[in-house]
Amino acid sequence: MRVVDVQLGDRSYPIYIGEQLLEQAGRYLEQHGLSKQSPLLIVTDEQVAPLHLGKLEQSLQAAGFRFVTAVVGSGETSKSVAVFEEVMTRAIEGGLDRKSAVIALGGGVVGDLAGFVAGTYMRGIRFIQMPTTVLAHDSSVGGKVAINHRLAKNMIGVFHQPELVLYDLSTLQSLPAREVSAGLAEMVKHGLIWDAEFAYWCLENAERLKALDMEAMGYGLEKGCSIKAIVVSRDERENDLRAILNLGHTIGHAIEAVAGYGEIIHGEAISIGMVGSAMIGEALGAKPGLKDTTSQMLQALGLPTVLPAHLDTDRIMGAMMHDKKFQEGRMTFIVPSAIGVVAIDHNVDYDLVRQTVEQLKKEA
Amino acid sequence: MRVVDVQLGDRSYPIYIGEQLLEQAGRYLEQHGLSKQSPLLIVTDEQVAPLHLGKLEQSLQAAGFRFVTAVVGSGETSKSVAVFEEVMTRAIEGGLDRKSAVIALGGGVVGDLAGFVAGTYMRGIRFIQMPTTVLAHDSSVGGKVAINHRLAKNMIGVFHQPELVLYDLSTLQSLPAREVSAGLAEMVKHGLIWDAEFAYWCLENAERLKALDMEAMGYGLEKGCSIKAIVVSRDERENDLRAILNLGHTIGHAIEAVAGYGEIIHGEAISIGMVGSAMIGEALGAKPGLKDTTSQMLQALGLPTVLPAHLDTDRIMGAMMHDKKFQEGRMTFIVPSAIGVVAIDHNVDYDLVRQTVEQLKKEA
Numbered sequence: 001m002r003v004v005d006v007q008l009g010d011r012s013y014p015i016y017i018g019e020q021l022l023e024q025a026g027r028y029l030e031q032h033g034l035s036k037q038s039p040l041l042i043v044t045d046e047q048v049a050p051l052h053l054g055k056l057e058q059s060l061q062a063a064g065f066r067f068v069t070a071v072v073g074s075g076e077t078s079k080s081v082a083v084f085e086e087v088m089t090r091a092i093e094g095g096l097d098r099k100s101a102v103i104a105l106g107g108g109v110v111g112d113l114a115g116f117v118a119g120t121y122m123r124g125i126r127f128i129q130m131p132t133t134v135l136a137h138d139s140s141v142g143g144k145v146a147i148n149h150r151l152a153k154n155m156i157g158v159f160h161q162p163e164l165v166l167y168d169l170s171t172l173q174s175l176p177a178r179e180v181s182a183g184l185a186e187m188v189k190h191g192l193i194w195d196a197e198f199a200y201w202c203l204e205n206a207e208r209l210k211a212l213d214m215e216a217m218g219y220g221l222e223k224g225c226s227i228k229a230i231v232v233s234r235d236e237r238e239n240d241l242r243a244i245l246n247l248g249h250t251i252g253h254a255i256e257a258v259a260g261y262g263e264i265i266h267g268e269a270i271s272i273g274m275v276g277s278a279m280i281g282e283a284l285g286a287k288p289g290l291k292d293t294t295s296q297m298l299q300a301l302g303l304p305t306v307l308p309a310h311l312d313t314d315r316i317m318g319a320m321m322h323d324k325k326f327q328e329g330r331m332t333f334i335v336p337s338a339i340g341v342v343a344i345d346h347n348v349d350y351d352l353v354r355q356t357v358e359q360l361k362k363e364a
Numbered sequence: 365m366r367v368v369d370v371q372l373g374d375r376s377y378p379i380y381i382g383e384q385l386l387e388q389a390g391r392y393l394e395q396h397g398l399s400k401q402s403p404l405l406i407v408t409d410e411q412v413a414p415l416h417l418g419k420l421e422q423s424l425q426a427a428g429f430r431f432v433t434a435v436v437g438s439g440e441t442s443k444s445v446a447v448f449e450e451v452m453t454r455a456i457e458g459g460l461d462r463k464s465a466v467i468a469l470g471g472g473v474v475g476d477l478a479g480f481v482a483g484t485y486m487r488g489i490r491f492i493q494m495p496t497t498v499l500a501h502d503s504s505v506g507g508k509v510a511i512n513h514r515l516a517k518n519m520i521g522v523f524h525q526p527e528l529v530l531y532d533l534s535t536l537q538s539l540p541a542r543e544v545s546a547g548l549a550e551m552v553k554h555g556l557i558w559d560a561e562f563a564y565w566c567l568e569n570a571e572r573l574k575a576l577d578m579e580a581m582g583y584g585l586e587k588g589c590s591i592k593a594i595v596v597s598r599d600e601r602e603n604d605l606r607a608i609l610n611l612g613h614t615i616g617h618a619i620e621a622v623a624g625y626g627e628i629i630h631g632e633a634i635s636i637g638m639v640g641s642a643m644i645g646e647a648l649g650a651k652p653g654l655k656d657t658t659s660q661m662l663q664a665l666g667l668p669t670v671l672p673a674h675l676d677t678d679r680i681m682g683a684m685m686h687d688k689k690f691q692e693g694r695m696t697f698i699v700p701s702a703i704g705v706v707a708i709d710h711n712v713d714y715d716l717v718r719q720t721v722e723q724l725k726k727e728a
Contacts, residue, residue: 123521
């Protein structure tokens with residue numbers, strides 16, 4: 001069993017990483033002082049529910065907790081205002097009060113949706129995350145939760161830290177290979193922004209990670225969560241440093257928006273975006289080879305590094321203009337200067353970004 | 365010009381109370397370091413817009429600020445999820461970024477709606493309040509913002525403090541008498557919970573207040589805001605003390621819900637609720653006369669103190685069960701023991717509350 005402590009003053013919380021944790025969920029909630037009088041709300045999706053909900057419910061029941069459950073459709077469409085309102089209805093009808101907690105059982109979408117419910121129900125109640133994907137290691141640290149507006153992703157949200165994260169590695173076994181790789185994109189990203197040694201470790205252990213070797217996966221998630229925890233604890237509200245976690249995300253979000261959510265999934269879009277960031281890094285003075293090493297790492301983890309040629313460059317640029325990383329008209333990018341070293345550049349030239357997007361369609 | 369400083373550490377902010385402040389809004393925003401590159405969003409309603417929006421827009425324009433405006437319908441129905449989403453659309457289309465601010469120009473509904481937009485747009489941007497009602501002095505302190513779920517009022521919200529409040533007394537001149545009185549209910553409430561002298565001052569100056577005498581109104585609003593600021597600064601997130609601000613609100617909210625929002629407006633419902641609280645206080649040991657003095661103060665301010673007989677007691681009790689003041693099944697009430705002195709009682713008997721609601725239909 002591994003534990004990562006996210007240090008955020010009176011909002012600090014632990015992440016437990018280990019096998020068969022869902023079966024012990026009741027005990028963990030008891031230890032953390034959750035109320036047995038106030039009902040819990042479990043939010044999960046239709047893919048996760050048949051696989052893992054039973055174990056969780058059984059464990060909570062055995063420990064004497066009361067709960068109601070909201071099962072939403074799987075995928076990004078559940079981060080809509082309409083689904084948010086439905087889950088709120090469930091919370092109200094279930095009689096949740098100020099001592100209640102919302103549990104997110106699932107991946108990033110469920111975590112974001114459930115977290116925004118927890119952050120706004122009665123102006124904020126307790127929040128517990130139980131990630132079931134590799135990707136969700138990223139969203140389980142830092143308290144950023146949000147839903148989508150039809151015009152822009154993650155536009156409606158708050159900062160709301162969980163009280164506790166139970167990362168049950170056993171749940172990862174049911175993930176399709178494509179989703180495992182997509183999750184590994186965020187894992188290696190934590191190396192690329194902060195820790196070259198960890199980035200190379202991901203490269204060397206790519207096969208073990210893709211095969212869901214529990215020892216390798218446990219270490220990778222612990223390390224990924226730890227790096228993110230350090231960054232977030234130094235800048236909880238994203239005033240400056242925290243922005244480095246967005247490596248690859250400006251281009252990545254635009255790719256997702258233009259491709260239509262689903263054709264290219266989040267981790268894949270971020271992978272292509274990180275290759276683009278490395279290209280921008282080289283154009284701005286990083287040693288040649290940065291882009292090739294970055295691509296090699298991502299490819300080893302089973303990730304795409306080339307942009308599908310049919311995606312229109314102008315539409316991608318247009319989608320970026322809606323992105324939150326633009327302030328006062330200038331383009332802000334997280335730009336790597338070497339593996340493990342990035343800087344926040346607020347003055348990246350629009351034309352350079354455009355050329356990079358074009359280039360991403362050609363190079364492998 | 366009067367200034368109330370709301371002390372909340374790094375979230376502290378000033379409330380300026382005076383005449384013709386909207387005409388100087390541009391200068392105030394400039395002094396407070398608002399960005400002229402990032403567009404502002406003004407949220408107001410169709411009643412306030414024709415009266416006051418022009419003055420504000422002119423002042424912002426003259427100072428070189430960019431802005432877009434969202435005019436919503438007036439009244440509680442604009443605190444819906446649907447209207448919230450529309451205002452978000454306006455913010456996105458207007459190109460608001462992280463340095464932008466949302467300005468609430470209007471009463472409590474506009475403040476709540478605009479505040480929730482500011483609190484959740486890109487996970488929280490700056491918020492400025494420009495109240496145009498007496499009632500809004502209450503919501504301009506404390507950072508509680510929320511919208512309604514169709515099943516329950518104020519159920520979806522966050523804590524989001526404004527940066528600045530500009531209270532332009534000149535805007536109050538256009539208020540109907542009924543709304544002035546409704547606002548005075550919250551003003552005298554601040555005396556009833558904290559400061560007997562101020563409660564009696566409200567009684568003695570009732571005629572001047574109802575006639576919108578600027579000197580009396582300025583003092584009353586300053587005092588009301590100051591008392592609330594003291595309470596909120598000691599307990600920003602409503603863990604304990606802050607709950608005393610809910611005097612009269614448990615019964616009041618239930619009355620509003622059952623009467624249908626509109627027949628009895630918020631301040632009126634709170635007035636009846638405060639009489640009920642005084643009755644409960646007497647039943648639990650306060651000196652006889654507490655209820656009569658409370659009623660006398662409220663009547664002097666032009667407020668109702670009797671519950672319309674056609675409102676069904678069982679429905680009122682049912683509506684209370686949905687209220688946020690219930691935790692783990694027990695009934696929590698703010699119970700006065702004298703004018704200016706209240707306590708939080710977590711164990712008020714259900715039957716006593718029911719009898720009180722019945723009694724409220726009979727006594728003047």
